[in-house]
Amino acid sequence: MAKHKNLSKSSQPPKISVLSDEDLSKLEAREAAATNPIQKAWLSTLVRRQYSRRATITASERAREDSSDRQVFGLDARGFAGPGGGRMSTVMPPVEYRGTNVQIAGLYPWIVGANAPVLGTPLGPHLATGAPVCFDPLSAKEAKAISAPACMIIALNGFGKSTLLRRIALGDIAAGVRVLWPGDVKPDGRKLTEAVDGQVTEVGYGGIGRINPLDPGPIGAAIDDLGRHIDDLRTRARFEHDAEILAEIDEEIAVQELRRQQTQYALHARQENITGALCEIVRGKRLEDFEQTVLASAIRLLYTPHDEGGAGFSPTNPAILDNLIALLVSNNQELMDDAVVDDEQEYLAAIQGLRRTLRAMVKGRFGEVFNGQSTVRVDVNKPSMCLDMSSVPQDDEMMRSSVLLSGWNEAFATIEAAHVLADAGLGPNLAFHVLMDELWQVLQRPMMAGRIDALLRLQRVVGVAITFVTHSIEDLEKAGALGLFERCRARIIGPVPDVEIGRLEKVMNFSQTEKSMLTNWSNDADLNSPIDQKNARIRRAAAKIREAADKAGVVSTDKQLVIAGPLAAGTGQFLLKLGEGNRPGAPFKVWVTPAERASGIHNTDERLEAATKDRNQGFAA
Structure with missing residues (x-):
């Protein structure tokens, strides 16, 4: 039988350069005539190289010959062409695994870097590679993947935002981070909090629970602790005779006094902000500038001692809104000066609107929730703390906005107090993660964007992660709160409609593949x-x-x-985007x-x- 060859272009061996027989004979003649040992050795190497190359070409030709009577098909990366050749029309990608260097050492050299981030809590598998996607804001900040531990989750309702939130919370709890659910209106975090032996506090009208906006709360308790610590230092100083140690104690007293003054100022600012915010929710528009001044002075005077012209309330004996109203009509000269009036009648006329607003807050359902001593005390020693506000009816938008904002204020006040005590050496340094769900319910009220921004800026950001959850960036646009989104260095986007992609593209970048993926998740759910x-x-x-x-x-x-x-299809599927620019996101399924x-x-x-x-x-x- 004749030998058949079918060397297709794709199966040709690599081109090997060799000399012709005539040129090889000349090279061998030069080698024989050479007298210089170095030159002779070099020419001998060139001759051997030519014979080696010819042998390689011969062996390659022999390997491609077949002595049988069947045709030999061309071979390429997909297999042998033709019937029975086993050619693959589609080459499937290899199965990918992820592990430590020790675990996958035996797979070398088939090791590549994975695109899925490993930054804290395991969330689920990458939709393309199957690699685990891990993320939580604090871990990402510690790894320098983001500049601030803030995250925004946006997706349509019913697609697993709450499940994702609980998954992140479980990872934080396992890592020793304190998790706060300061406005659980569904509730989403109550079951988890109870399962990990956390603290659940209910707030709502009907005698369920109250939040007093004028209560100094944990910050007031921290100020008292600082005061006792300063008294202890002064007592120690009276019995100290070593000049060097005495100087150190005096310096410590000065530092703690300054810290106490700063904390007292922050407390008054927080009380003023939350009380003013509640007034604006009830009124439906902003307070007048002089009303804010009068309100701030009145809150300060409530906690000023009697001998200094104040009402004499204290953290152990907090004032309530009824006390605030009584002080406003007490003919206090400082308050009249703040209103810039000449007599009492003119003053009462000037603050009539403020009194009406406060009156609405102490009557009816608002009075049941806000006009009384607080029943909410957050225990930072618990792994998870939940303020359950689900008893407030969903259609009572005004009350829901009020309790949400008050719950958030209580959470950040608790965090602030813990940081104050830690800085003074009176408590441990704790890390917190605040989960602010249903952001849209507060933002739909007028003027709330600035109040929320002030609330967040009053906290010490060190060791505090914040995750916002809402349905659409349109909620932020309408309220003028896009700054909240921009300050979130991590964004997790779930199934959204096409129109939402257009809004999001104004503030972040998507590839065409990512945009199709996000909209398909929501569209597939409708197809069933x-x-x-x-x-x-x-x-x-x-x-x-x-x-x-x-x-x-x-x-x-x-x-x-x-x-x-x-x-529904698309449930639990999200796209994690970190930082800015065109960096691709990590799609995953919870x-x-x-x-x-x-x-x-x-x-x-x-x-x-x-x-x-x-x-x-x-x-x-």
């Missing part, structure tokens, strides 16, 4: 594809098996049976562990599920 329907049937079947096992008294060890109801499912902390549809169950049983009957 056959795959989604199949998954729903599997979940329903698993739920029935679980229910039957419970009725039979059988304890199932299959954690996969603990499955929530049907999920992974919920079987233990989390079994605990029920992510199940926020209990009422709907119970109604469905009863309805199905009724149909069955």
Whole structure:
């Protein structure tokens, strides 16, 4: 049989340069005639190289020959061409794994850098590579991945924002970070807080709980602790005879006195800000400039001792709004000077609007929540602290905005107090993560953007992470609060419509692939594809098996049976973007562990599920 060759262009061996027979003979003649040892050795090397190259070409030709009578197909990166050649039309990517250098050392040299960030809490697998995506604001800040530990989460409702938030919170709790839910209106964090033995405090009208905006609260307690610490230092100084040690004590006293004065000023600023914010929510417009001045002076006078012309209230005996109203009409000269009036009648006429606003805050449902001693005291020794405000009806927008803002103020006051004590050496240095959900409910009230900004700027940002959650950046645009978004160095975007992508592109960059991905997540949910329907049937079947096992008294060890109801396509899928510029984001799907499912902390549809169950049983009957 003749030997068949089929050396296609794609299968040709690499081009090897060799001399012709004539040129090789000349080279060999030069080698034989050479008398210089170095020159002769060099020419000998060139001759051997030519013979080696010829041998390589011959071996390559022999490897491509086939003595059989079948045709030899061309070979390229996809396999042999032709029938039976095993050629792959699509080359599948290899399975990717992620691990430490020790774990994957045996896979060398097939090691590449992963695009998924590993910055704290595991959130879920990367949608493209399957690599774990890990993130929480404090860990990202410590790793210098972002310049400030602030994060903004934006997605349509029902796509897993709350589950993502709880996942981040669980990672923080495991790392020793104190988690605060200062306005839990659904509630989203209550179950998690109870599961980790945290603190849950309820706030709402109907006698459920109160927040007194004039209560010095934890900052007032911290100021008292500083005062006792200063007294102890002074007592120690009276019995100290060493001049050097005495100088150190005097210096420490001066430092602590300055810290106490600064904290006192911050406390008054916080009281003024939250009381003014509540007044503006009730009134629906800004306070007049002189009203803000009168309000600030009145709050300060409430906590000024009697012998200095004040009302004599203290952190242990806080004033309430009724006391504030009484002071405003007490013919106080300083307040009249602040209103720039000549007599009492003119003063009372000037502050009539402020008195009406405050009067509305001490009557009815507002009075039940804000006109009384606080029942809220946040315990920083707990891993998670939740202010449950879910008892406030969803349609009462004014009250919801008020309790949310008050809860946020209480959270940051607690953090401020903890930092003050830590700086004075009177407590541990603690890291906090404040989860500010339902931001839109506050921003829809007029003038709230500035109040929230003032609230945040009154905190000491060291060791404090903040995560905002809202449905659309339009909420921020309408309220003039885009600065909140811009100061968040991490953005997590979930399923959103096309119009939302257009708004987001004004303040951040997306690739075309990322934009398509975000909108497809929300669009797929509306299609209810056959795959989604199949998954729903599997979940329903698993739920029935679980229910039957419970009725039979059988304890199932299959954690996969603990499955929530049907999920819409796109649920739990998010895009994590860090920093600015055109850096690509990391798309991931939130992974919920079987233990989390079994605990029920992510199940926020209990009422709907119970109604469905009863309805199905009724149909069955």
